[in-house]
Amino acid sequence: MIHQTRINAHQKLLSGFRLDGFLVTKLSNIRYLTGFSGTNGICLITNSDAIFISDSRYEQQASQEVSAASIHIGKGFLPEKLKELSCLPDGKNIGLEADSLSYGQFRRLKDLLPGVRWQPQEKLVEQLSISKSEEEIGSIQLAAEFTDKIFLQLIDLIRPGVRECDVAAEILYRFKKMGADNSAFEPIVASGHRSALPHGVASEKEIEEGDLVILDFGCVVNGYASDLTRTVVVGKASDEQRRIYEVVRTAQQSAIQVIRAGISCSELDATARNVIREAGYGEYFGHALGHGLGLEVLGEPRIAAETDSSLPENAVITIEPGIYVPDLGGVRIEDDVVVRVDHAELLTHSSRDLIEIS
Ligand code: ZN
Ligand code: ZN
Numbered sequence: 244m245i246h247q248t249r250i251n252a253h254q255k256l257l258s259g260f261r262l263d264g265f266l267v268t269k270l271s272n273i274r275y276l277t278g279f280s281g282t283n284g285i286c287l288i289t290n291s292d293a294i295f296i297s298d299s300r301y302e303q304q305a306s307q308e309v310s311a312a313s314i315h316i317g318k319g320f321l322p323e324k325l326k327e328l329s330c331l332p333d334g335k336n337i338g339l340e341a342d343s344l345s346y347g348q349f350r351r352l353k354d355l356l357p358g359v360r361w362q363p364q365e366k367l368v369e370q371l372s373i374s375k376s377e378e379e380i381g382s383i384q385l386a387a388e389f390t391d392k393i394f395l396q397l398i399d400l401i402r403p404g405v406r407e408c409d410v411a412a413e414i415l416y417r418f419k420k421m422g423a424d425n426s427a428f429e430p431i432v433a434s435g436h437r438s439a440l441p442h443g444v445a446s447e448k449e450i451e452e453g454d455l456v457i458l459d460f461g462c463v464v465n466g467y468a469s470d471l472t473r474t475v476v477v478g479k480a481s482d483e484q485r486r487i488y489e490v491v492r493t494a495q496q497s498a499i500q501v502i503r504a505g506i507s508c509s510e511l512d513a514t515a516r517n518v519i520r521e522a523g524y525g526e527y528f529g530h531a532l533g534h535g536l537g538l539e540v541l542g543e544p545r546i547a548a549e550t551d552s553s554l555p556e557n558a559v560i561t562i563e564p565g566i567y568v569p570d571l572g573g574v575r576i577e578d579d580v581v582v583r584v585d586h587a588e589l590l591t592h593s594s595r596d597l598i599e600i601s
Contacts, residue, residue: 245376246278246311250293252371257290262362263335264289266322266352269343271538272368274466278308285321286312287330287337296324322352333358341365369543373535374555379467380581380590383536383559386469387579387590389421389462394473394593401600403452403477407432411445414460423462427470427540431459438474438572441530441565452478455572461540468540470561471591472577475598484574487524487566488597491574494518494564495595498532499580502562502587508550515564516548524566527573533561536579558582559590 253276257265267273267286274280276288277295281304284297293312297305298321305314317324325331341363344352353361375383393414400413411430418426433443435454443457450456454477461470474491476484498515512532519528535542536559544550546560554560563577576595580587 244310245378246276246309249276249371250288250311253288253368254290256367256371257288257338260338260362260364260367261336262338262364264331265338265364265367266325267340267368268348269340269368272340272343272372274538275368275372277312278310279305280308280466281305283321285325287325289330292330294325294328294330296321320348320351320355322355326355331356331359334360336360336362338362338364338367340367366543369535369539372537373543374557375537375559375581376557379537380557380559382465382467383469383579384590386423386427386462386464386467387471387592389418389423389464390460390469390471391591391593392421393417393460393462394458394471397458398475398598398600401450401456401475401477403450405450407434407437407445407448407450410450410458418462421462423464424466425463427461427463427468431457431472433457433573434477435572436570438574439567439569441567441573441575450477453481455484455574457573457575459575459577466538468536468538469579469591470536470540470563470577471579471593472563472565472575473593473595473598474574474576475600477600479601480597480599483571485597487568487571487574490519490522490524491564491566491576492595492597495562495576495578498562498564499578499587499589502554502580502582503585504556504582505553506582507553508544508546509548511554511562512546512548512550515562519564519566524568527566527568528564529567530565533563533577535560554582556582556584 432445531547533546565575567573
């Protein structure tokens with residue numbers, strides 16, 4: 244039922260773009276529209292039809308998961324099945340996902356169906372999925388609860404001499420043990436000078452006394468991701484570490500406070516960025532304030548200065564300001580929130596006080 248509603252909404256969108264159909268190739272979008280959770284599939288949505296194609300490994304799974312589209316089994320390059328089914332006549336305007344198809348695949352597609360007028364599009368299905376149903380929010384909430392639990396356990400685990408990769412391995416293992424589908428991404432564990440790398444995937448570096456440690460991790464439940472960052476200090480925080488931490492915390496809090504349905508992404512980004520700039524650390528906050536969260540961990544919209552769109556009710560986003568000072572280290576605090584009519588509802592609840600691990 245839910246998938247039929249989503250496919251209908253997508254069909255409505257197509258007519259607005261003057262498209263006769265749309266080839267969905269990005270797996271998270273296929274899952275959103277059809278329910279299919281496997282790793283190989285395509286879906287063609289036309290004004291009157293929805294056709295799903297996978298390979299024989301997924302025949303049974305597709306019949307269990309896919310309800311609102313007809314199911315076909317192909318092999319090799321799946322669009323060949325579309326040609327076999329004659330469902331793409333010459334002259335039709337068919338949208339495709341420019342950010343999911345490789346150039347090689349696009350060339351094969353053009354050679355296979357030369358009469359079709361392929362129209363590259365960006366983030367079409369993603370626009371539909373920004374606002375979440377309560378069921379989707381429930382899955383993200385569960386993933387967020389798992390993530391909060393792991394954070395508490397990490398506080399006991401982190402001490403001088405433990406390697407970043409040991410911490411990352413524990414995160415992956417414990418998520419699986421807890422019953423999550425998977426880790427949402429390769430955990431970031433970045434300590435000491437490495438914490439100044441905004442995306443410092445765990446290395447073999449040992450955590451040392453005095454280090455700031457950025458922990459950024461999340462898991463997937465029912466296909467939906469959580470994404471949490473906390474920064475802790477091993478031992479007593481220096482005055483500057485504490486100062487940076489408080490600036491980041493204030494920036495995050497000020498952004499969360501202004502969240503409401505209809506606020507523009509750029510305004511939200513500016514709210515946090517101004518706090519950091521006024522504290523004198525503007526040049527050390529280089530990335531966007533946050534991103535959408537759902538079937539994709541880095542989903543739409545980007546909460547950034549250049550994003551003009553506004554946030555709809557029930558969008559789920561992250562708010563994750565950071566300050567990264569070369570040689571000194573970095574601090575990032577990230578939480579997951581639901582955009583409600585007049586406030587933000589937090590899904591992650593780990594403490595945002597500065598934790599000094601002794
Ligand atoms: Zn994160
Ligand atoms: Zn994030």
